[in-house]
Amino acid sequence: MEYLSSLLIIILGLVLIVGRLLYCWWILPHFVYRKLKSNGFISGPKPHFPLGNLDEMKKSKNDILYSSPSSLLSNDIHSTAFPYFSLWQKVHGKVFIYWLGTEPFLYIADPEFLKKMSADIKGKSWGKPNVFKHDREPMFGNGLVMVEGEEWVRHRHLVTPAFSPANLKAMASLMVDSATSMLDRWTSLIDSGQQEIDVEREIISTAGEIIAKTSFGLSYENGRKVFEKLRTMQITLFKSNRFVGVPFGKFLNPKQNLKAKKLGKEIDTLLRSIITERSNKPRSGKPEKDLLGLLLEDNTVEGREKKALTTKELVDECKTFFFGGHETTALALTWTLLLLAVHPEWQKELREEIGEVIGDGQLTNIDVTMLARLKKMGWVMNEVLRLYSPAPNVQRQARQDILVDDLVVPNGTNIWIDVVSMHHDQKLWGQDVNEFKPERFKDDIFGGCNHKMGFLPFGFGGRMCVGRNLTNMEYKIVLTLILSRFSFSLSPNYCHTPSILLSLRPMHGLPLIFKPI
Numbered sequence: 001m002e003y004l005s006s007l008l009i010i011i012l013g014l015v016l017i018v019g020r021l022l023y024c025w026w027i028l029p030h031f032v033y034r035k036l037k038s039n040g041f042i043s044g045p046k047p048h049f050p051l052g053n054l055d056e057m058k059k060s061k062n063d064i065l066y067s068s069p070s071s072l073l074s075n076d077i078h079s080t081a082f083p084y085f086s087l088w089q090k091v092h093g094k095v096f097i098y099w100l101g102t103e104p105f106l107y108i109a110d111p112e113f114l115k116k117m118s119a120d121i122k123g124k125s126w127g128k129p130n131v132f133k134h135d136r137e138p139m140f141g142n143g144l145v146m147v148e149g150e151e152w153v154r155h156r157h158l159v160t161p162a163f164s165p166a167n168l169k170a171m172a173s174l175m176v177d178s179a180t181s182m183l184d185r186w187t188s189l190i191d192s193g194q195q196e197i198d199v200e201r202e203i204i205s206t207a208g209e210i211i212a213k214t215s216f217g218l219s220y221e222n223g224r225k226v227f228e229k230l231r232t233m234q235i236t237l238f239k240s241n242r243f244v245g246v247p248f249g250k251f252l253n254p255k256q257n258l259k260a261k262k263l264g265k266e267i268d269t270l271l272r273s274i275i276t277e278r279s280n281k282p283r284s285g286k287p288e289k290d291l292l293g294l295l296l297e298d299n300t301v302e303g304r305e306k307k308a309l310t311t312k313e314l315v316d317e318c319k320t321f322f323f324g325g326h327e328t329t330a331l332a333l334t335w336t337l338l339l340l341a342v343h344p345e346w347q348k349e350l351r352e353e354i355g356e357v358i359g360d361g362q363l364t365n366i367d368v369t370m371l372a373r374l375k376k377m378g379w380v381m382n383e384v385l386r387l388y389s390p391a392p393n394v395q396r397q398a399r400q401d402i403l404v405d406d407l408v409v410p411n412g413t414n415i416w417i418d419v420v421s422m423h424h425d426q427k428l429w430g431q432d433v434n435e436f437k438p439e440r441f442k443d444d445i446f447g448g449c450n451h452k453m454g455f456l457p458f459g460f461g462g463r464m465c466v467g468r469n470l471t472n473m474e475y476k477i478v479l480t481l482i483l484s485r486f487s488f489s490l491s492p493n494y495c496h497t498p499s500i501l502l503s504l505r506p507m508h509g510l511p512l513i514f515k516p517i
């Protein structure tokens with residue numbers, strides 16, 4: 001009897017587990033898919049269980065990776081960075097459904113559709129795809145990038161003031177210091193006879209240092225340890241093939257997952273110790289003007305206690321700033337150096353502008369008002385973000401049924417917005433879409449794009465990037481210092497393979513040849 005009841009419990013347990021798995025992996029996604037289909041979204045590549053379209057995506061990516069690299073430096077990158085989307089678009093148009101494992105995604109590369117879909121949706125009503133949450137948890141925790149609903153409103157409300165121009169102003173000197181040490185290192189390398197430098201690696205590490213300083217203060221002993229562990233975690237998470245959306249996908253790289261989890265815990269402990277140390281500091285001490293310092297200061301404003309960020313939330317925001325902020329900005333700078341290396345006339349234009357606005361004597365005292373006057377540099381930045389958008393896509397999940405004309409995007413639909421495709425769409429930008437022409441941003445913040453939703457380097461709506469002013473400042477400071485000390489050209493060793501590893505990056509680095517000015 002006892003044996004029978006134990007057996008019954010085991011069987012019941014198994015049925016429940018299988019039932020739950022079936023519900024999550026089959027019934028729920030297919031429910032959304034059937035709703036999408038019945039609402040008119042019928043087009044898209046045929047999926048195969050359990051990989052969906054992942055196999056096809058990997059194959060077309062490998063075909064590109066293992067084909068002989070083109071010697072031509074073309075800015076027409078959509079078909080190399082996203083060969084599968086480029087192929088599917090030819091058959092299914094600019095709005096269709098594809099599958100990551102057992103999860104259907106609504107693909108959008110049509111700005112008019114996006115405009116209609118997002119018109120009545122507030123920032124707090126957007127979700128982020130549940131299917132990515134496990135993957136991103138060690139990096140962002142429940143920071144601003146991931147939170148939803150009223151919690152997002154609270155976080156956004158508390159975090160936004162930290163990025164105000166007045167607060168960012170105090171960070172300029174930290175940025176000048178980090179960039180200057182990088183450039184001193186380059187000078188030593190050049191003096192020792194090495195003229196070729198892989199700037200991608202150099203700039204990513206300097207931008208990491210800048211973000212760590214501006215986020216949680218590298219001056220703290222633990223700050224440097226956090227920085228090193230965050231970098232190791234990123235490499236651990238993204239160096240292996242991931243199987244997003246595939247049943248049991250997270251168990252396919254157990255070693256990597258365990259390592260990332262362990263690093264995640266160590267980072268949290270270190271950040272907690274920094275936060276505790278700083279919260280316990282006597283109030284009379286000078287408040288620190290990094291992002292964590294500003295959030296801690298805000299937390300102590302009277303009447304805010306209930307809404308203030310908890311220590312766990314502060315830890316997650318610090319990680320979010322680090323991961324959301326350093327690589328994107330570094331890649332914007334990296335792609336800029338590539339384009340300036342092949343367009344020396346623009347190096348000259350920018351150097352002249354720097355001379356007029358800042359002059360040699362002021363380089364170590366660059367301030368925000370000077371940066372605002374670097375207009376041409378602003379056009380160059382926009383043009384680079386258009387051609388080589390470091391954030392190549394925006395992902396959302398519908399948390400309610402959304403009406404687009406007579407179609408319904410059902411609650412729960414995963415959404416993938418292909419920013420690279422829209423930034424390279426001839427119908428939106430004209431014949432010269434793939435040419436580097438910063439002047440297109442001279443009199444028009446949309447660069448002459450014939451649709452206001454066609455240029456989205458920082459996303460759109462209420463969830464638009466909170467760090468864009470910080471990027472703008474860091475970009476202009478670092479580029480000003482580089483251009484003031486060196487001229488550069490492309491190394492013959494450069495191989496043009498823009499690829500996606502979360503962000504859009506040059507697969508084989510960016511070797512440039514430098515000459516001091």
Ligand code: HEM
Pocket residue numbers: 144145146156211320321322324325326328329332389390391393394395456457458459460461462463464465466467468470471
């Ligand atoms: C070139 C540099 C950058 C690019 C291209 C970029 C791009 C983006 C994009 C596309 C989004 C998603 C917006 C959406 O869902 O509509 C985003 C959100 C976000 N970014 Fe950035 N970003 C950059 C720099 C930064 C920096 C420097 C920080 C912070 C230090 C930062 C922090 C964030 C945060 C916290 C969010 C989430 C905002 C929210 O959901 O409310 N980003 N960014």
